[in-house]
Amino acid sequence: MIEIESLSKEYGPATVVDGVSMSIAGGSITAIVGTSGSGKSTLLRMINRLVEPSRGRVLIEGRDTATRPGHLLRREIGYAIQGHGLFPHRTVAENIATVPRLLGWQAARIRNRVAELLGIFQLEPGEYAAKFPHQLSGGQQQRVGVARALAAEPRVLLMDEPFGALDPIIRGQAQDDLRGIQRRFGTTVVLVTHDMDEAFRLGDRVAVMTQGRLLQYDRPAMLLTHPADPFVSRLTGTSDRALKLLSLTTAGDAAEPGAGEGPVVPASASLRDVLAALLWSGAAAAAVQHPDGSPAGRVTLAAILARGRAG
Amino acid sequence: MPLSTSLQSGIARRVDRLGALLGVGAIVAAVTLPFVVHKANRIASGTPRSVLEALPRGTAVAALALVAGVAASAALSRRPRLRLAAAVAGVTGIALALGRAADVLTPAGNRLTRVSPGVGCWLLLVLFALLATDALARLRPGPAARVGCLALTALAAYAAFASGLFDHLSIMREYAVNASGFGREARQHVLLALGSVGAAAVIGLPVGILCHRVPRLRGAILQALNLIQTIPSIALFGILMVPLGALATAVPLAAELGINGIGPAPAAVALFLYALLPIVANTSVGLGRVSPAAVDAARGMGLTGWQVLSQIEMPLALPVIITGLRIVLVQNIGLVTVAALIGGGGFGTYVFQGVGQTAIDLVLLGAIPTVALAFTAAVLLDALVDALQRTAR
Amino acid sequence: MPRLATLLRIAAGALLLTFLAVPQRFAPLFAPFTEYGAPPIYDQGSLPLLALAHLGTVFLAAAASTVVAVGLGILVTRASGAEFLPLSRTLVNVGQTFPPVAVLAVAVPLVGFGETPTLIALFAYGLLPVFENTISGLQACPPAVLEAADGMGMSPRQRLLTVELPLAMPLILEGIRLSLVINVGTATIGSTVAAKGLGEVIIAGLLSNNTAFILQGGLVTGLMAMLLYEAMAALERRILRAAHVA
Numbered sequence: 001m002i003e004i005e006s007l008s009k010e011y012g013p014a015t016v017v018d019g020v021s022m023s024i025a026g027g028s029i030t031a032i033v034g035t036s037g038s039g040k041s042t043l044l045r046m047i048n049r050l051v052e053p054s055r056g057r058v059l060i061e062g063r064d065t066a067t068r069p070g071h072l073l074r075r076e077i078g079y080a081i082q083g084h085g086l087f088p089h090r091t092v093a094e095n096i097a098t099v100p101r102l103l104g105w106q107a108a109r110i111r112n113r114v115a116e117l118l119g120i121f122q123l124e125p126g127e128y129a130a131k132f133p134h135q136l137s138g139g140q141q142q143r144v145g146v147a148r149a150l151a152a153e154p155r156v157l158l159m160d161e162p163f164g165a166l167d168p169i170i171r172g173q174a175q176d177d178l179r180g181i182q183r184r185f186g187t188t189v190v191l192v193t194h195d196m197d198e199a200f201r202l203g204d205r206v207a208v209m210t211q212g213r214l215l216q217y218d219r220p221a222m223l224l225t226h227p228a229d230p231f232v233s234r235l236t237g238t239s240d241r242a243l244k245l246l247s248l249t250t251a252g253d254a255a256e257p258g259a260g261e262g263p264v265v266p267a268s269a270s271l272r273d274v275l276a277a278l279l280w281s282g283a284a285a286a287a288v289q290h291p292d293g294s295p296a297g298r299v300t301l302a303a304i305l306a307r308g309r310a311g
Numbered sequence: 312m313p314l315s316t317s318l319q320s321g322i323a324r325r326v327d328r329l330g331a332l333l334g335v336g337a338i339v340a341a342v343t344l345p346f347v348v349h350k351a352n353r354i355a356s357g358t359p360r361s362v363l364e365a366l367p368r369g370t371a372v373a374a375l376a377l378v379a380g381v382a383a384s385a386a387l388s389r390r391p392r393l394r395l396a397a398a399v400a401g402v403t404g405i406a407l408a409l410g411r412a413a414d415v416l417t418p419a420g421n422r423l424t425r426v427s428p429g430v431g432c433w434l435l436l437v438l439f440a441l442l443a444t445d446a447l448a449r450l451r452p453g454p455a456a457r458v459g460c461l462a463l464t465a466l467a468a469y470a471a472f473a474s475g476l477f478d479h480l481s482i483m484r485e486y487a488v489n490a491s492g493f494g495r496e497a498r499q500h501v502l503l504a505l506g507s508v509g510a511a512a513v514i515g516l517p518v519g520i521l522c523h524r525v526p527r528l529r530g531a532i533l534q535a536l537n538l539i540q541t542i543p544s545i546a547l548f549g550i551l552m553v554p555l556g557a558l559a560t561a562v563p564l565a566a567e568l569g570i571n572g573i574g575p576a577p578a579a580v581a582l583f584l585y586a587l588l589p590i591v592a593n594t595s596v597g598l599g600r601v602s603p604a605a606v607d608a609a610r611g612m613g614l615t616g617w618q619v620l621s622q623i624e625m626p627l628a629l630p631v632i633i634t635g636l637r638i639v640l641v642q643n644i645g646l647v648t649v650a651a652l653i654g655g656g657g658f659g660t661y662v663f664q665g666v667g668q669t670a671i672d673l674v675l676l677g678a679i680p681t682v683a684l685a686f687t688a689a690v691l692l693d694a695l696v697d698a699l700q701r702t703a704r
Numbered sequence: 705m706p707r708l709a710t711l712l713r714i715a716a717g718a719l720l721l722t723f724l725a726v727p728q729r730f731a732p733l734f735a736p737f738t739e740y741g742a743p744p745i746y747d748q749g750s751l752p753l754l755a756l757a758h759l760g761t762v763f764l765a766a767a768a769s770t771v772v773a774v775g776l777g778i779l780v781t782r783a784s785g786a787e788f789l790p791l792s793r794t795l796v797n798v799g800q801t802f803p804p805v806a807v808l809a810v811a812v813p814l815v816g817f818g819e820t821p822t823l824i825a826l827f828a829y830g831l832l833p834v835f836e837n838t839i840s841g842l843q844a845c846p847p848a849v850l851e852a853a854d855g856m857g858m859s860p861r862q863r864l865l866t867v868e869l870p871l872a873m874p875l876i877l878e879g880i881r882l883s884l885v886i887n888v889g890t891a892t893i894g895s896t897v898a899a900k901g902l903g904e905v906i907i908a909g910l911l912s913n914n915t916a917f918i919l920q921g922g923l924v925t926g927l928m929a930m931l932l933y934e935a936m937a938a939l940e941r942r943i944l945r946a947a948h949v950a
Binding site: 328444449538641645646648659681689 | 787889929
């Protein structure tokens with residue numbers, strides 16, 4: 001879907017992005033992580049040409065992005081940033097309608113789309129469409145920012161630290177919402193974050209950058225078990241990587257047939273949570289349950305320990 | 312016998328200090344200071360007359376009672392609406408009494424007698440106006456309400472003057488003498504002020520945008536404009552007379568168009584130059600205050616550079632820009648007054664004539680409309696800024 | 705380019721002083737602006753004396769208005785003066801709309817011609833920037849700092865003198881500087897009512913159609929205003945650094 005070929009950016013003598021190449025599959029979430037100054041934001045902004053690359057190119061669905069005028073390209077790519085950048089002098093509805101209006105959509109289609117998005121983001125259209133950004137809470141503003149980015153039904157969505165300004169309680173919910181929306185619309189999401197947990201939670205694949213270079217681009221589990229660079233393992237954290245690994249698998253996926261005598265856990269719970277539940281109760285196996293209440297098997301402590309081992 | 316302490320503190324709690332101050336001042340002014348100054352003719356020395364001397368007994372007592380009533384409500388009541396009503400009643404009453412006194416003291420058909428407001432009358436009007444302003448400030452009216460109050464006041468004042476209420480007052484006598492030219496000077500004044508600000512806006516806004524986009528230019532441009540601001544107005548008017556006079560002699564067409572060394576032309580150019588700095592500076596600062604996240608998001612969504620400027624940056628910078636326009640409009644309304652020195656016309660003509668003849672009424676004939684004009688401009692543009700800021704935050 | 709700016713300032717200052725000291729040397733420079741053999745350099749009075757008189761009027765008015773304005777500003781921001789605050793702010797706004805010429809012109813019939821009405825007008829007009837900035841400066845003190853001062857046991861007077869005023873100092877000095885520079889310009893108009901000052905030179909030029917006079921008066925006043933502006937800025941920086949506030 002998105003091919004990044006040897007993308008580089010230099011500002012005078014300083015190289016901010018150094019020959020990065022990635023292939024991003026359609027319909028997936030890619031998380032780019034790194035410390036500040038690693039070039040991840042610049043890389044993201046080269047995809048929609050807010051920053052023009054010094055070298056290299058980006059192909060979206062086979063088309064070189066450099067062949068079109070920048071502003072036309074950007075009308076087809078969703079862009080959500082930290083600090084959301086909502087227009088203070090326009091209502092929520094007008095903010096969301098910005099790109100559809102630029103693309104010349106019919107008024108009725110725009111209205112329906114705005115109502116649809118507000119509904120998906122749990123903002124009652126009747127109440128919120130006419131409000132101004134300053135009348136919303138931080139969490140609501142963030143949601144409107146993402147809704148605005150998705151308004152014109154883009155196939156690609158770029159996000160730069162979209163959840164950074166949210167307090168921890170809301171952040172988890174927002175992250176889950178994003179995954180749900182992405183699955184619903186099938187958008188290809190490229191997300192920049194400095195939060196490793198967030199990258200692991202959301203990313204189908206994670207790219208680790210430092211000082212402008214791409215160190216590793218792989219599934220989260222591989223980053224934990226086969227880090228390509230000591231920096232990668234430092235970033236993912238060596239002390240609790242076993243727990244991180246466990247958090248990547250759900251109870252439902254790991255369940256074996258049988259009845260567990262210990263606590264009941266939902267199939268969507270991560271193995272990390274199952275481990276915690278088993279430790280707390282002192283039992284040796286947990287019973288897994290489907291959302292409808294039917295039994296889905298069991299997960300034993302021994303099986304968990306086996307999965308958590310390196311390699 | 313001294314009041315008991317609890318009674319004293321009770322009174323202290325109930326008495327509004329500002330209101331008490333203004334109220335006591337008003338009573339003292341009404342009773343001890345001259346209400347009007349009565350002159351047999353323009354250059355004779357005047358006899359001061361108190362309220363009781365200037366008005367028929369019934370009217371005088373009513374006036375004094377009104378002053379007492381307003382003073383009492385100002386001191387004892389903290390409710391802004393009551394104080395506002397009392398203050399407005401006070402101003403209206405004193406104005407009516409003033410007109411009446413002028414009528415009474417002027418023998419029928421006499422055109423030479425001059426009756427002008429005395430120190431006491433001025434003080435009363437000022438104190439009651441302060442009271443009204445204070446009450447209004449406490450009510451914190453929105454922009455529409457403020458404009459409405461201004462319109463009402465203007466209407467009332469116009470009705471009062473048109474109905475002949477003040478016809479025997481000295482200032483209206485001066486107006487009667489100058490009536491034919493007054494309208495022309497008024498038009499000239501407004502034209503010069505609005506025209507210069509308008510022209511400066513047309514040039515200044517793009518320059519301000521340029522300063523914002525190219526920070527290196529900002530320092531140089533602002534320094535140059537700052538330099539112009541420090542040149543005193545009559546100096547700039549005078550200096551501009553030279554090139555414009557030369558232009559008039561060299562290009563006859565220019566002289567026909569009215570561009571000349573004397574007259575409004577040098578004033579217009581100078582006013583244009585004086586208006587540039589605040590407009591350029593405020594435009595640049597206003598654009599600088601627009602949230603960078605909003606601008607980045609706008610570009611990221613695919614708005615062209617022009618669309619970002621016109622749909623996002625300028626609307627958000629508008630409150631600061633219009634504040635700059637308010638500052639220059641008020642400044643220029645005042646500067647046009649000085650332009651009268653070089654033949655620029657406007658209300659300043661009466662001001663400087665009055666200074667030359669030591670006739671304060673003539674000075675007021677020029678000064679009061681100028682102040683009223685500046686005040687109106689300030690209130691209207693302020694209300695606009697306020698209204699804009701209520702939607703965008 | 706800070707060094708270029710400093711050089712320009714020094715050059716301007718030197719030029720001004722030279723002109724005031726030996727004005728006749730500059731006669732050939734101004735000669736082209738005269739007609740019919742009119743004198744190129746102002747000769748109806750001593751230029752340096754006029755400049756001094758001008759500055760004297762400005763500074764006298766500024767000193768008086770600073771004292772009054774800062775005093776009133778302090779009073780109005782105390783808890784006991786809170787009643788007067790809304791009115792003060794409105795008065796400041798309204799006061800800005802009064803053209804200085806009007807104040808001057810109204811003062812003349814009341815107190816006569818000469819220095820007095822000019823001083824009154826400059827005093828009244830100089831009050832506003834200082835008053836407004838004093839209020840803003842005192843109100844901008846972070847509440848946490850004030851609370852700390854109270855918590856340490858400072859009396860209100862100590863708090864005012866050692867915490868609030870120093871913190872408000874940048875804004876107050878800025879207001880004084882503004883009022884000074886505006887007044888240098890306004891004082892020129894005072895010459896229309898026979899006050900001693902550089903406006904005299906300009907008016908003489910206007911009356912006798914002598915552009916050289918107008919230029920001299922204008923340039924000297926402009927240079928003075930500009931140099932005053934810069935000098936005050938430098939002084940401000942010194943004071944603030946000494947008070948460890950900036």
